Amino acid sequence: MEKKRPSVYEESRKKGVTRRDFLKFCTMMGALMGLEATGVAQVVKALETKSRLPIIWLHLQECTCCSESFIRTAHPILADLLFNQISLDYTETLMAASGDQAEKCMHDTMEKFKGEYILMIEGSIPTKDEAYCCIGGRSAKQIVEEASAGAKAVVAWGNCASAGCVQAANPNPTGARPAHRIVSGKTVINVQGCPPIAEVMAGVVVHLLTFGTIPQLDSLGRPKAFYSHRVHDTCYRRANFDAGLFVESFDDENAKRGYCLYKVGCKGPSTYNSCGIIKWNEGVSYPIQSGHPCIGCSEEGFWDKSPFYKRNPTTHGFGIEATADDIGLALGAATVAGIAAHAVATNIRKKKLIENEVPHEEEVKEESNNL
Numbered sequence: 001m002e003k004k005r006p007s008v009y010e011e012s013r014k015k016g017v018t019r020r021d022f023l024k025f026c027t028m029m030g031a032l033m034g035l036e037a038t039g040v041a042q043v044v045k046a047l048e049t050k051s052r053l054p055i056i057w058l059h060l061q062e063c064t065c066c067s068e069s070f071i072r073t074a075h076p077i078l079a080d081l082l083f084n085q086i087s088l089d090y091t092e093t094l095m096a097a098s099g100d101q102a103e104k105c106m107h108d109t110m111e112k113f114k115g116e117y118i119l120m121i122e123g124s125i126p127t128k129d130e131a132y133c134c135i136g137g138r139s140a141k142q143i144v145e146e147a148s149a150g151a152k153a154v155v156a157w158g159n160c161a162s163a164g165c166v167q168a169a170n171p172n173p174t175g176a177r178p179a180h181r182i183v184s185g186k187t188v189i190n191v192q193g194c195p196p197i198a199e200v201m202a203g204v205v206v207h208l209l210t211f212g213t214i215p216q217l218d219s220l221g222r223p224k225a226f227y228s229h230r231v232h233d234t235c236y237r238r239a240n241f242d243a244g245l246f247v248e249s250f251d252d253e254n255a256k257r258g259y260c261l262y263k264v265g266c267k268g269p270s271t272y273n274s275c276g277i278i279k280w281n282e283g284v285s286y287p288i289q290s291g292h293p294c295i296g297c298s299e300e301g302f303w304d305k306s307p308f309y310k311r312n313p314t315t316h317g318f319g320i321e322a323t324a325d326d327i328g329l330a331l332g333a334a335t336v337a338g339i340a341a342h343a344v345a346t347n348i349r350k351k352k353l354i355e356n357e358v359p360h361e362e363e364v365k366e367e368s369n370n371l
Contacts, residue, residue: 005051008209022047029206032199032278033215033225046210053209054109054117056147060140061133061167061176062123066158069195069280070202103136110150118208119151121161121179124168128175141182148183153208155189156180157201159297162190162221169303180221187214190221192298197278200226220300222272231268231294234276237261250291261288265309267296 006014012022026047030040059067109117121144126132130139148154156179159165167176180188191204204223207215215223232238240246241260248254248263262269271294275286288294293309296302 007049007051008047009049011052028199029203032203033207043206043210047206050209053205054113055120056106056109056117056151057120058122058140058143058147060121060123060125060144060161061174062158062160062165064122065195066122066160066201070198072198106147110147114150116152117150118153118155118205119147120155120157122157124160124164124174124176124178125182126167126174127177127182128173132174144179144182145184148186151186153189153214154179154183154186155191155204155208156221157191158196159192159194159302162192163300163302165194166303169301187217188221189214189217189223192220192222192227193273194297194302196298197226197274197280199278200274218272222298226274226278227272227298229272229274229277231271231273231275231288234274235268235288236276237288255291261291261293263311264293265295265307265311266293267299267302267305268294271296271299273298 009022023044026043027040030043033039035043057067123133123140125140125144127141130141133140135143156162160167160176161179163178164172164176167174168178178188178190180190189204191201193200200223203226204215207213207223207225215225218224218227220227232241235241237258237260240258241262245257245259246254246263247259247261250264260266266288268288275294276288279286279289295308296305299305
């Protein structure tokens with residue numbers, strides 16, 4: 001009788017992870033996935049009792065930034081959740097085996113765990129010529145079709161596997177295509193970003209292990225738990241956007257004041273991701289916080305929507321998001337009821353204070369007279 005694979009918790013204990021850290025990890029994952037307390041209990045039970053998932057991780061046309069993002073997280077469990085605590089049976093980048101021995105590992109997993117293993121794809125799939133991205137004498141397309149046939153679930157890591165990324169940008173010389181255009185008969189989970197956030201990647205794996213089902217996806221196949229809000233909606237610079245306070249060029253005075261980066265190309269108003277909430281490096285920062293505009297890397301065809309440092313002519317939103325050029329005027333002319341009106345007026349006064357350097361005492365007096 002074959003010995004049962006150890007659970008994630010059992011592996012964690014062997015590596016010296018305390019019960020407290022294990023529970024903190026489960027709670028964090030539950031919160032990121034939007035679960036209630038009962039859902040967190042399910043995560044704990046699943047990681048305590050269920051055997052590790054067998055994984056086949058393919059590396060195709062990509063730069064390995066998705067793997068780099070995952071392995072460089074600082075969380076004690078997240079740091080090696082996939083590469084040590086989940087049974088990573090095949091990955092060209094990290095496995096010690098090579099050649100025929102490596103290919104045997106993949107085929108053994110496909111046969112032994114048919115219908116149980118998870119296929120994870122990093123990189124786009126070339127379709128113009130079989131010579132592109134040829135591994136073990138077979139084309140990337142052939143490998144994906146074979147490996148996906150017996151997989152329980154298919155996960156596309158990053159923009160390359162989810163949407164083609166730079167390889168699929170015009171003129172797309174290799175005929176690069178995303179995984180969901182190659183895999184048939186199965187739903188592909190697109191974990192978007194270039195790269196995706198490590199905690200988002202872990203959340204998808206934990207969901208598959210806990211519930212044994214594909215998470216709820218949006219119209220682009222992205223997990224709604226992590227891609228249901230625009231970067232713009234959770235950006236700490238949003239108040240400056242609403243007030244019409246923009247960076248006009250990099251390193252100008254407005255940039256030093258931390259104003260909105262929309263006019264220097266920020267794609268936050270049209271990009272769905274968790275960057276402003278989860279961030280990178282244990283929540284330390286994300287591109288906008290470091291002074292760089294969002295380039296929309298979690299959206300389809302973002303390379304062809306460049307140049308990155310020029311604003312979109314319009315922001316397809318509502319109300320004050322009608323157009324960037326008219327935002328200040330729109331705010332001045334708009335009449336909004338209740339709290340919304342107060343918020344808009346506050347932002348306009350903020351702009352006036354900065355531009356005209358009105359003393360704080362005069363502003364307080366003016367606001368008191370208006371009450």
